[in-house]
Amino acid sequence: xxxxxxxxxxxxxxxxxxxxxxxxxxxxxxxxxxxxxxxxxxxxxxxxxxxxxxxxxxxxxxxxxxxxxxxxxxxxxxxxxxxxxxxxxxxxxxxxxxxxxxxxxxxxxxxxxxxxxxxxxxxxxxxxxxxxxxxxxxxxxxxxxxxxxxxxxxxxxxxxxxxxxxxxxxxxxxxxxxxxxxxxxxxxxxxxxxxxxxxxxxxxxxxxxxxxxxxxxxxxxxxxxxxxxxxxxxxxxxxxxxxxxxxxxxxxxxxxxxxxxxxxxxxxxxxxxxxxxxxxxxxxxxxxxxxxxxxxxxxxxxxxxxxxxxxxxxxxxxxxxxxxxxxxxxxxxxxxxxxxxxxxxxxxxxxxxxxxxxxxxxxxxxxxxxxxxxxxxxxxxxxxxxxxxxxxxxxxxxxxxxxxxxxxxxxxxxxxxxxxxxxxxxxxxxxx
Ligand code: S3P
Numbered sequence: 001x002x003x004x005x006x007x008x009x010x011x012x013x014x015x016x017x018x019x020x021x022x023x024x025x026x027x028x029x030x031x032x033x034x035x036x037x038x039x040x041x042x043x044x045x046x047x048x049x050x051x052x053x054x055x056x057x058x059x060x061x062x063x064x065x066x067x068x069x070x071x072x073x074x075x076x077x078x079x080x081x082x083x084x085x086x087x088x089x090x091x092x093x094x095x096x097x098x099x100x101x102x103x104x105x106x107x108x109x110x111x112x113x114x115x116x117x118x119x120x121x122x123x124x125x126x127x128x129x130x131x132x133x134x135x136x137x138x139x140x141x142x143x144x145x146x147x148x149x150x151x152x153x154x155x156x157x158x159x160x161x162x163x164x165x166x167x168x169x170x171x172x173x174x175x176x177x178x179x180x181x182x183x184x185x186x187x188x189x190x191x192x193x194x195x196x197x198x199x200x201x202x203x204x205x206x207x208x209x210x211x212x213x214x215x216x217x218x219x220x221x222x223x224x225x226x227x228x229x230x231x232x233x234x235x236x237x238x239x240x241x242x243x244x245x246x247x248x249x250x251x252x253x254x255x256x257x258x259x260x261x262x263x264x265x266x267x268x269x270x271x272x273x274x275x276x277x278x279x280x281x282x283x284x285x286x287x288x289x290x291x292x293x294x295x296x297x298x299x300x301x302x303x304x305x306x307x308x309x310x311x312x313x314x315x316x317x318x319x320x321x322x323x324x325x326x327x328x329x330x331x332x333x334x335x336x337x338x339x340x341x342x343x344x345x346x347x348x349x350x351x352x353x354x355x356x357x358x359x360x361x362x363x364x365x366x367x368x369x370x371x372x373x374x375x376x377x378x379x380x381x382x383x384x385x386x387x388x389x390x391x392x393x394x395x396x397x398x399x400x401x402x403x404x405x406x407x408x409x410x411x412x413x414x415x416x417x418x419x420x421x422x423x424x425x426x427x428x429x430x431x432x
Contacts, residue, residue: 048095167193177218260284
């Protein structure tokens with residue numbers, strides 16, 4: 001489905017941004033791993049997180065749904081049921097990488113995970129390697145892609161050093177560590193989102209962070225009881241970018257998650273002189289069981305270019321395509337470094353964003369590990385291909401609202417994996 005986004009008058013109003021995708025996946029998985037019922041308020045109803053519900057049902061969890069409120073009656077840590085058919089993760093990379101951590105501990109049972117064409121290009125060797133070290137057997141297509149088969153076993157604890165900061169891989173190892181003997185630890189080259197650690201702490205698990213290392217001690221059961229999911233800062237980022245770029249805009253976004261390991265984009269935007277008022281959580285050595293929220297107040301204003309260094313990349317990983325778009329409108333140059341991981345997302349997001357924005361008139365170049373944009377104060381417009389990637393589709397829509405001539409987005413339906421009402425929200429805020 002193609003959609004056209006014309007140059008817009010200022011976006012104004014108050015928005016309830018959809019629930020956090022990362023947290024929804026984790027809440028459903030931890031619910032399924034619990035022995036007692038877990039109530040989840042404000043679960044994200046989008047394609048990716050529906051794949052997670054389908055998966056946990058297939059594994060034996062009961063899920064009662066009342067709109068966005070769920071009650072999950074799980075199987076416990078070690079009693080997932082073998083499935084008759086492969087588990088279909090759809091387009092959800094987080095499900096593909098986290099779920100095997102739990103499945104690896106199901107002694108004597110085997111499970112296969114598969115998904116769409118994009119999922120079959122996402123590497124799984126990064127989780128297969130540590131899970132094998134813990135004792136599980138895994139088979140993957142060409143050694144590194146889905147379909148992925150996991151043969152569960154009794155796991156033993158490991159200390160593992162990641163070569164890239166990845167919350168998905170870290171989470172997979174920590175989930176496996178819950179059922180391993182002893183204490184499992186993961187060392188990352190930089191901090192990545194810590195939602196799994198926080199939710200495990202809330203569920204009564206012993207989780208500790210020391211610098212860039214995090215460890216869990218095995219558990220008999222999880223005690224999560226209930227959890228409320230805040231609005232997704234990554235989905236909010238598209239509305240924030242539209243508000244900052246379109247003259248005359250003033251937006252209020254309610255109860256957005258401001259966990260410091262997710263607010264890299266807002267810090268980058270503030271450095272670019274973007275007007276975003278709200279209380280961001282401060283970085284801390286301690287892990288908190290809470291997921292803090294804040295209202296965010298956004299206004300249009302002029303932007304300055306900035307440099308994003310490797311250390312900041314994992315804290316803004318899903319918003320970096322938007323940093324490229326903001327850079328087109330900023331004074332001076334905007335450079336993103338150390339972001340080669342972008343090539344392994346739902347699409348190659350370095351190539352997709354660089355070619356996509358160049359087609360709209362941007363002065364942007366790809367580098368092996370990121371991109372460099374020279375701000376020209378605006379963007380002409382034209383056509384952009386989402387490449388089936390939700391974040392590129394939404395970048396194209398925001399570019400259209402802020403452009404001189406409008407933008408046609410090819411494959412706008414991709415947005416449904418994380419933000420099904422995006423087009424409706426953005427059109428209603430821009431008065432259409
Ligand atoms: C996610 C972690 C990130 C992110 C993805 C969601 C998560 O991936 O890009 O959209 O929920 O843990 P990596 O951990 O592979 O960088």
